[in-house]
Amino acid sequence: MFQTVEVSSFSSTSRSHHYHHQNHQHIQQIDCQSLHRSERKLERPTLLLTSFLRTQKRHRQRHFATDNDGNDIINNIPSDSDQLNLDDGDDTALTNMNTKQPNHPHRRRTFFQNASLLLTVSTTIIPPLPSNAMYQDATTKIQLPSLNEIESSIPTTWSPDDNPFRNDVFDSKSSFGRLNTSPDSNFYASPRFVEHVDSNAVSIMTRYLSSSNTKDGGGGVLTKGDAVLDLCTSWTSHINPSTVKDLELRRVAGLGMNEEEMKGNVILTEYNVVDLNSKGSGGGKADLLPYEKESFDVVICQLSIDYLVRPLEVMDDVWRVLRPGGKVVILFSNRVFLEKAVGLWTGADDVDHAYTVGAYLRFCQGNFINIKAKDLSTRTKKGKEMVIVGDPMYVVTATRGNAV
Numbered sequence: 001m002f003q004t005v006e007v008s009s010f011s012s013t014s015r016s017h018h019y020h021h022q023n024h025q026h027i028q029q030i031d032c033q034s035l036h037r038s039e040r041k042l043e044r045p046t047l048l049l050t051s052f053l054r055t056q057k058r059h060r061q062r063h064f065a066t067d068n069d070g071n072d073i074i075n076n077i078p079s080d081s082d083q084l085n086l087d088d089g090d091d092t093a094l095t096n097m098n099t100k101q102p103n104h105p106h107r108r109r110t111f112f113q114n115a116s117l118l119l120t121v122s123t124t125i126i127p128p129l130p131s132n133a134m135y136q137d138a139t140t141k142i143q144l145p146s147l148n149e150i151e152s153s154i155p156t157t158w159s160p161d162d163n164p165f166r167n168d169v170f171d172s173k174s175s176f177g178r179l180n181t182s183p184d185s186n187f188y189a190s191p192r193f194v195e196h197v198d199s200n201a202v203s204i205m206t207r208y209l210s211s212s213n214t215k216d217g218g219g220g221v222l223t224k225g226d227a228v229l230d231l232c233t234s235w236t237s238h239i240n241p242s243t244v245k246d247l248e249l250r251r252v253a254g255l256g257m258n259e260e261e262m263k264g265n266v267i268l269t270e271y272n273v274v275d276l277n278s279k280g281s282g283g284g285k286a287d288l289l290p291y292e293k294e295s296f297d298v299v300i301c302q303l304s305i306d307y308l309v310r311p312l313e314v315m316d317d318v319w320r321v322l323r324p325g326g327k328v329v330i331l332f333s334n335r336v337f338l339e340k341a342v343g344l345w346t347g348a349d350d351v352d353h354a355y356t357v358g359a360y361l362r363f364c365q366g367n368f369i370n371i372k373a374k375d376l377s378t379r380t381k382k383g384k385e386m387v388i389v390g391d392p393m394y395v396v397t398a399t400r401g402n403a404v
Contacts, residue, residue, distance in 0.1 A: 147386040150375035153354040176309045180339035188257035201391040210243040226297040227251035232304030235261040288317040302331045306345040312364045319366025322400040357396040367401040
């Protein structure tokens with residue numbers, strides 16, 4: 001079903017003031033048949049996307065949660081993984097395979113510097129290089145983060161030097177550039193009443209957003225009487241209707257790209273069609289989000305952060321519409337529409353994705369605090385590794401602090 005696209009990133013990494021060069025090959029799978037059905041103008045199947053990345057170390061400390069007996073706590077381990085329904089979700093999605101930068105105690109001062117995209121043609125598939133804190137899925141050959149690596153991706157204390165978006169080190173034009181530069185309104189014109197991750201990942205998102213029972217995968221995201229904004233929404237918000245009723249949510253607003261999809265979202269009390277990537281959205285100092293300040297208790301964004309070409313501005317406006325103490329919840333996996341994901345995202349691994357989302361929140365103009373990342377993926381024991389079953393699922397959360 002999937003054609004194969006090779007993605008290579010070449011990174012220069014600083015270690016104890018000496019530079020070592022590494023060549024990471026990333027394999028990505030794309031359903032070119034689906035692209036053809038949707039009239040996507042993406043050549044197939046021999047595209048080579050090369051991201052030239054100059055990176056330095058990300059500070060990462062391992063955080064192991066333990067129970068009263070001192071044993072590692074591992075969430076979401078199935079009693080019988082064979083019983084899980086692991087269908088592929090939306091077959092127009094793309095599975096991203098990335099390799100991990102070597103772990104190192106020094107802080108990553110600049111996450112991506114001068115990232116640029118080069119589109120060439122290649123028929124050679126090179127297996128990914130081995131890397132620390134990652135493992136290769138035996139079936140898909142995809143590189144995935146080891147247990148606790150997502151949690152350790154967010155610095156305990158942020159330094160100004162951790163800002164990867166500083167003007168002196170960051171090229172926003174190339175890092176937020178995309179293969180398909182046509183208006184998103186064209187790409188999302190036709191409704192897609194499908195899921196973009198497998199059914200197990202869908203269940204993980206739904207439990208996390210709907211339940212307060214942490215032992216059952218609940219995130220305790222919603223409380224009674226909350227006003228919720230589902231950013232970049234579609235036909236489902238992955239919040240159980242029973243949760244909306246039980247918690248008496250007074251408002252569930254949706255902002256998305258396709259009106260037909262949002263009409264089918266049964267929990268929305270209102271919706272707005274807004275293209276956050278359009279040059280006309282916001283414009284200057286105008287607000288991107290069509291809501292009054294301090295309107296919401298919770299803002300959620302699911303499987304969409306990787307497509308935003310102005311994520312810092314969007315997160316700044318998320319801060320504006322949240323009430324003080326309100327929460328932002330950003331869920332993501334490793335499946336994307338390759339042609340619409342930004343270059344910064346496609347040239348990185350899942351641990352770096354978590355760091356990037358955390359950096360969006362930390363270094364936007366709004367004041368977000370308590371920024372944390374969590375690996376929600378189902379894992380099971382295989383050899384010495386706790387491997388992910390099905391599509392991975394991660395979340396980055398933060399709290400709206402006061403204005404500074």
